[in-house]
Amino acid sequence: MTDMEVTPIYSQTKFASDNDLNDPKVLEMYLISADIVNTVLPLVISKVSPGISVSDLCQFGDDLILASTEGVYKNTERGIALPTCVTINNLVQYYSPLPENDYNLKPNDLVKIELGVHVNGYIATAAHSTIVNPTPSQPIGGRAADVICATYFAHEAAIRMLRPGVKSSEISRVISEIAAYYRCKPAEGTFSSLMKRFVLRAGKDIENQLNEEMTVKELENLDFEIEANQVYQLNIVLTTSDGKVKTAEDKPFLYQRDVNASYQLKMRSARLAFSEINAKHTVFPFSTRALSGNQARLGLVSLLAHHLVTPYTVMRTQLSSDLVAQYKSTVLVLADGPMQLTAAQPLPYVHSQYCIPQPTNAANVLSTPAVKQARPTKHKATALDVNFGERRVDVQDVDMD
Numbered sequence: 001m002t003d004m005e006v007t008p009i010y011s012q013t014k015f016a017s018d019n020d021l022n023d024p025k026v027l028e029m030y031l032i033s034a035d036i037v038n039t040v041l042p043l044v045i046s047k048v049s050p051g052i053s054v055s056d057l058c059q060f061g062d063d064l065i066l067a068s069t070e071g072v073y074k075n076t077e078r079g080i081a082l083p084t085c086v087t088i089n090n091l092v093q094y095y096s097p098l099p100e101n102d103y104n105l106k107p108n109d110l111v112k113i114e115l116g117v118h119v120n121g122y123i124a125t126a127a128h129s130t131i132v133n134p135t136p137s138q139p140i141g142g143r144a145a146d147v148i149c150a151t152y153f154a155h156e157a158a159i160r161m162l163r164p165g166v167k168s169s170e171i172s173r174v175i176s177e178i179a180a181y182y183r184c185k186p187a188e189g190t191f192s193s194l195m196k197r198f199v200l201r202a203g204k205d206i207e208n209q210l211n212e213e214m215t216v217k218e219l220e221n222l223d224f225e226i227e228a229n230q231v232y233q234l235n236i237v238l239t240t241s242d243g244k245v246k247t248a249e250d251k252p253f254l255y256q257r258d259v260n261a262s263y264q265l266k267m268r269s270a271r272l273a274f275s276e277i278n279a280k281h282t283v284f285p286f287s288t289r290a291l292s293g294n295q296a297r298l299g300l301v302s303l304l305a306h307h308l309v310t311p312y313t314v315m316r317t318q319l320s321s322d323l324v325a326q327y328k329s330t331v332l333v334l335a336d337g338p339m340q341l342t343a344a345q346p347l348p349y350v351h352s353q354y355c356i357p358q359p360t361n362a363a364n365v366l367s368t369p370a371v372k373q374a375r376p377t378k379h380k381a382t383a384l385d386v387n388f389g390e391r392r393v394d395v396q397d398v399d400m401d
Helices: 012-018 024-046 054-069 142-161 168-181 216-222 268-280 294-305 361-366
Strands: 078-088 110-119 122-131 191-195 230-239 245-247 254-257 309-312 315-317 324-334 337-340
Touching (some): 024 078, 024 110, 054 078, 110 324, 142 230, 142 324, 142 337, 142 361, 168 216, 168 230, 254 294
Antiparallel strands (some): 078 110, 110 122, 122 324, 230 324, 245 315, 324 337
């Protein structure tokens, strides 16, 4: 995947103190971000039904986040850490279309909803998979049920294993083991990542699948032990295909500024886009939908050409008949084990013909107690004056420079 690594310019001491989970203020901001995710995600899920616009769903999620963060820590930066993505069927991640690239949901579509919130740079992200079930009283079966069950149980196992001293390769192997029981595979290039303040990807990724062709030395270089006082976005993405992915036909919908790159822009549209990105989105990803109009969107082409922004490329599996499921949560790794910040949502009604056999390593992991859930904060996430289906209207004409 294409998450860009960005490191804030801090002294080492400041960076360490800003990421110390033993600091009640740090923990409180993570909890508030997670509370907002836990409020917004189910509201977006509730709108999933046949005929619904994916663009409207994404806009709804983003507007809910902005409304919910408006009243917290008013003198700090806060808002969208990852724009709402509603990714369908065999697409992997990062599908967040403009109205002109829209897709209307159809019966039996497998829908992955992903979003992220930050308060003062402290990030919580989550993703959930559901199915557009034309007859909700009847369970969905077949390959959709297989990949939903596989991804859910792989996610549950990975959370339980996210403890100090456990090796990342052990987690990767259990994910692949569970996928295999359901005749599925991890999607190529997907992983869970360590997060820091203002940093979505801070190194030490946990791969969903290890490359089978790696030498022992290559694996040793890639492997690491989970440490206490860390925050992970635990992102499990499995597919009914062979796991191989390629670039989808759609242009990217998400971008992220590269704070280490600079260029003297000449085009007015490029300067407009760059000014908006610096003012509103800084180090976090943004959607083309979030720019003020067509002129700013036109300027993205120049920013991309001069490497001032990095795209989040939409990937897909080889066949349109393949399916991809995703479950993601934000987890604190504490000295005594994991604490799940973003809550699991109710699963779609599915029934798979497969199961995890006993006794196996995966079954043993899943038999351990569920991880500790974070307490809600005193902050009550609200989303006032947000109406589903209200699109922003472009008022700018495109001026060619």
